[in-house]
Amino acid sequence: MxxxxxxxxxxxxxxxxxxxxxxxxxxxxxxxxxxxPVGEVWSTILSVPASRNFANIVNNATVLYLSGIAVAVGFRMNLFNIGVDGQYRVAAFIAAVVAGEAWLPGHLNTVLAIAAAMLAGAMWAGIAGLLRATRGVSEVISTIMLNFIATGLVAYFLRKAAVRTPGSNTLATKEIPEGSRIPNISIGDGPGQDLYGFLVIAAVVGFAYWFLLNRTRFGFDLRATGQSGTAAVASGINVRRMTIAAMLISGAVAGLVGMPILFGSAYSYGSTFQSGLGFAGIAIALLGRNNPIGIAVGALLFAYLNEQSNPLQILVGxxxxxxxxxxxxxxxxxxxxxxxxxxxxxxxxxxxxxxxxxxxxxxxxxxxxxxxxx
Known part of the structure; x- marks a missing residue:
C-alpha cells in the first residue's frame, strides 16, 4: 500500500x-x-450483551439503518429530509391496513403491503420535493410541517380502521395473517432470540443505495447536483427533476422503516407503534457520512447504546x-x-x-x- x-x-x-x-x-x-459514578456507568454500558440483548440490538439497528439510508439519499442531493418520521408513520399505517385486509394470498400480500408502504412514503415526501422544485420552499420547513400533519392524519384514520379489543384501550389495525408475515431468523433456543427477517431486505436496500449512487448515471447526476447546482445546470442536468426524484426515493426508503417491526413483531399498526425513528436516522446518516457501511456502523452503535441504557437506572441508579x-x-x-x-x-x-x-x-x-x- x-x-x-x-x-x-x-x-x-x-x-x-x-x-x-x-x-x-x-x-x-x-x-x-x-x-x-462514572466507572460503574461505563462498565455497565460497555459490558458484553447477552444473546437476547444482542438480538434486540440487531433488530433495532435494522430499523435505524433504513432510517439512516432514507435520510442519506436526501443528504447526497444536499436536501435535508427531516420528514422521515412522518413518512414512515403514513407508510406503516397504510401497509398495516393493506396487509390486514389480505386481498392477496400468502407472501403476495406481503409484497403488496411493502409496495404500498414505499408508494405512500414516496408520495408524502414528494409533496416537499414538489414544493422545493416549483416554489423554492425549504424542504426543512415543509417536512417538519408534514410530520405534524402525518401524525394527525394517522391518528384520525387509525380510529376509523382500528379493531377494538375488549378490555383494552389500545387502538390497532387488523392483525396481519400468519401466512403474510416475514419469518424471523433464530439465533438461540430461548425467547427473544430472533432476528427480523427483514434484515435481509435492509441489506439489499443498502446495496441498492450504493449501486444507484456510485454505478449509475442517475446517481452521478444526483451527486453532482448536490455538490453544485450551478455546475449541474451548466452540464445539462434538470435540477428540478432531480430534486423531486431524490425526495421520492428518500420517501420510498422511509416507507420501509416501519416494516421490520410491522412484519416481524407487531403484526399491526396501533397507538403503541414505535416512534422517533426518523429523527434518529438523521444522526445516524451524519455519523456514517452517508456511506452504507458507515451508516450500518452508526446504526449498530446507536442500537447498542439504547439497549445497554436499560439497566442503568436499576443497577447503577x-x-x-x-x-x-x-x-x-x-x-x-x-x-x-x-x-x-x-x-x-x-x-x-x-x-x-x-x-x-x-x-x-x-x-x-x-x-x-x-x-x-x-
Missing part, C-alpha cells in the same frame, strides 16, 4: 476515533458534574437519558472531528505540494550519444 493511501486510511479512521474519545470525555464530565446525551455528543463531535481532520489533510497536501515545488529537479542522466560527442 502506497504512502498516500496509508495517509488517507489513517485520516479516515482518526476522525471517528477522535469523535468517540471526545464524546466519552464530555459524557464523563457530565456524569462527574451530576455526581454519578443513573437515568438512562445519559445515553441520549452520549448519542448527541457523538453526532456533534463527529461533525467537528471530520472537519478538523479534513483541514489537517488539506494542510498536509499543501505542504507536500510546497516541498515538491521547492526541491530541485533530479539531474538527468547523460545518454551514451552525449558521452561520445563529448
Amino acid at each position: 502506497s504512502q498516500e493511501r496509508l495517509l488517507r486510511l489513517g485520516l479516515a479512521i482518526s476522525a471517528p476515533l477522535l469523535a468517540l474519545v471526545a464524546a466519552f470525555a464530555i459524557t464523563s464530565l457530565v456524569l462527574i458534574a451530576a455526581g454519578d 443513573v437515568s438512562p437519558d445519559i445515553v441520549a446525551i452520549t448519542q448527541g455528543t457523538i453526532v456533534l463531535t463527529v461533525v467537528i472531528s471530520y472537519e478538523v481532520v479534513r483541514r489537517f489533510g488539506i494542510r498536509l497536501e499543501q505542504q507536500a505540494v510546497a516541498r515538491a515545488l521547492t526541491e530541485p529537479p533530479p539531474a538527468r542522466p547523460s545518454s551514451p550519444n552525449e558521452e561520445v560527442s563529448a
Whole structure:
C-alpha cells in the first residue's frame, strides 16, 4: 500500500476515533458534574450483551439503518429530509391496513403491503420535493410541517380502521395473517432470540443505495447536483427533476422503516407503534457520512447504546437519558472531528505540494550519444 493511501486510511479512521474519545470525555464530565459514578456507568454500558440483548440490538439497528439510508439519499442531493418520521408513520399505517385486509394470498400480500408502504412514503415526501422544485420552499420547513400533519392524519384514520379489543384501550389495525408475515431468523433456543427477517431486505436496500449512487448515471447526476447546482445546470442536468426524484426515493426508503417491526413483531399498526425513528436516522446518516457501511456502523452503535441504557437506572441508579446525551455528543463531535481532520489533510497536501515545488529537479542522466560527442 502506497504512502498516500496509508495517509488517507489513517485520516479516515482518526476522525471517528477522535469523535468517540471526545464524546466519552464530555459524557464523563457530565456524569462527574451530576455526581454519578462514572466507572460503574461505563462498565455497565460497555459490558458484553447477552444473546437476547444482542438480538434486540440487531433488530433495532435494522430499523435505524433504513432510517439512516432514507435520510442519506436526501443528504447526497444536499436536501435535508427531516420528514422521515412522518413518512414512515403514513407508510406503516397504510401497509398495516393493506396487509390486514389480505386481498392477496400468502407472501403476495406481503409484497403488496411493502409496495404500498414505499408508494405512500414516496408520495408524502414528494409533496416537499414538489414544493422545493416549483416554489423554492425549504424542504426543512415543509417536512417538519408534514410530520405534524402525518401524525394527525394517522391518528384520525387509525380510529376509523382500528379493531377494538375488549378490555383494552389500545387502538390497532387488523392483525396481519400468519401466512403474510416475514419469518424471523433464530439465533438461540430461548425467547427473544430472533432476528427480523427483514434484515435481509435492509441489506439489499443498502446495496441498492450504493449501486444507484456510485454505478449509475442517475446517481452521478444526483451527486453532482448536490455538490453544485450551478455546475449541474451548466452540464445539462434538470435540477428540478432531480430534486423531486431524490425526495421520492428518500420517501420510498422511509416507507420501509416501519416494516421490520410491522412484519416481524407487531403484526399491526396501533397507538403503541414505535416512534422517533426518523429523527434518529438523521444522526445516524451524519455519523456514517452517508456511506452504507458507515451508516450500518452508526446504526449498530446507536442500537447498542439504547439497549445497554436499560439497566442503568436499576443497577447503577443513573437515568438512562445519559445515553441520549452520549448519542448527541457523538453526532456533534463527529461533525467537528471530520472537519478538523479534513483541514489537517488539506494542510498536509499543501505542504507536500510546497516541498515538491521547492526541491530541485533530479539531474538527468547523460545518454551514451552525449558521452561520445563529448
